Amino acid sequence: MGIFRGSSTPFPADSSLPEVFAAQVRARPDAVAVVDGEHYVTYAELDERSNRLAHLLRTRGVGPEARVGVLLKRGHELVTAILAVLKAGGAYVPVNPGYPRERQREMLADAEASVVVTLDEVRLASASDGETAPSVTVDSRALAYVLFTSGSTGRPKGVMVEHRSVLRLVCATDYVDFGPDERIAQVADPSFDAFTFELWGALLHGGTLYVIPTETILSHGKLGRALAAHRITTMFLTSALFTEVMAERPDSFVGLRNLLVGGDVVDVASARRLLGNRPAARPARLLNGYGPTETTTFAVCGLVESLPADARSVPIGKPIANTSCYVLDPDLNPVPAGMDGELFIGGPGVARGYVGQPELTEERFPPDPFAQEDGARMYRTGDMVRCRADGLLEFLGRLDDQVKIRGYRVEPGEVEAALALHPDIRQLAVVVNETADGWRLVAHVVPATPGESPAGMREFLAAALPEWMIPAAFVVSADLPLTTSGKVDRTALRSVPNVSPDAGAVPPSTDLERQLAALTSDLLGLASVGVTDDFFALGGHSLLAMRLVSKINDRFAARVSLGDFLYDPTVLRLAAEVSRDR
Structure with a gap:
């Protein structure tokens, strides 16, 4: 009757992340913990480096529950910094250094971060004292990290996750x-x-x-070679990236034990294609991983071994160990088997709530009436699901406007709030538009001065939002359609005409440029593109760039580097690279 519980296993619910990590350091100090290019860091080395940085953070006031911004790129320094924050008793707040400065400031302010770790702190600590860990007691219910998701009110929401929630995710699980x-x-x-x-x-x-x-991740051939060279056993890919790789290099995952795919609905055709490979040419296990940030990465997982010919979706699976799922009606009563309902998630993986937003926390994390633990809460996902006859949960869709774009949760309202600050815009609506390549955002705007187009809308947003939150298209209209109640009729805005070519665009001058421009415009859904137009300014993104480069290399037997195109994303650069290889 709508209540599903994962197996109960003895994970270290009363421990902490530094404590469990320390046990591994004692057991295998010389084993390699992190490989980052030419850097091979053992457990003993990682332990010592993080201890030194932890002592430095202690001198700067970091202690229990202190939030510490970590402004570092992916790599061994990032791992060192995260461990150091936890050993000092704090909670890490990872912020992508590539985000716009204003976005970084907002996230750190909303998280109430008291200290920020950059590469300077990591290097300073490497020459300081403190080879042993600071004497700090960290409880299993202490805050481990804060991650941000898109917010409908115009600002991202900081999700607070405790140590025991992470331990539930990866320890004694199934x-x-x-x-x-x-x-x-x-x-x-x-x-x-x-x-x-x-x-x-x-x-x-x-x-x-x-x-x-x-660049390796975004280059089909390079990804497969890297996985094979490092003999990778387990990896997670977003659904969008998985679909891209399967379309171009379906043998990339040979040798993996576990390939987890998620972050959005898994493409049925891509999953079926992978399963159709002979066993030696595919991973041993393909899993559909589902779970909001508010329930610590994964709450439901499904082993995908086959898909019927008439399958319209890939089931998300069953609750993982020490996790409960409830499919409830609007009155929060469990629904009968086979009926649709909203998914609620319970168990120790449920986050503490949102930083500085007690009302929203109360709304999204109500008391769990089905739990045996006193004071337990569950998370209201906003996802509609159904329990199939085989006991697997099937995702049906959202109850609100939230959408996943390349694995990231996006609330159109947050994009609207940022674009509304543009001085040349009088009215706007950001809607979700479905294309053959997935979901995209489209901004419909009414200019403050009739007949004029607001200048630099994409650049304006790029100063405040990460690139995956910037609309793929901007449509300027004299007004927006309204419903009979006087509200913007968003349904009428779903279909978007192809954007007309820019009158100032530089047309192709050679046959090669014309072919490359045609490939680019087809991929972007545009009538045409100029040879000097910026691919990303036209609505492109990293996955589309990966697909374009792959198509060009196949079509012209070229060796265009994705990195070269990302550095200069124009048809003119593509033509030069293709010509060089001829």
């Missing part, structure tokens, strides 16, 4: 068999909660974390 022989790929942005799975799945079991460079 969806992946972690151990010292695990080689886990680190591909996620640290501000994305899949990073929690990667980092602690390796370090709390004596395994090795392999940092895969971003």
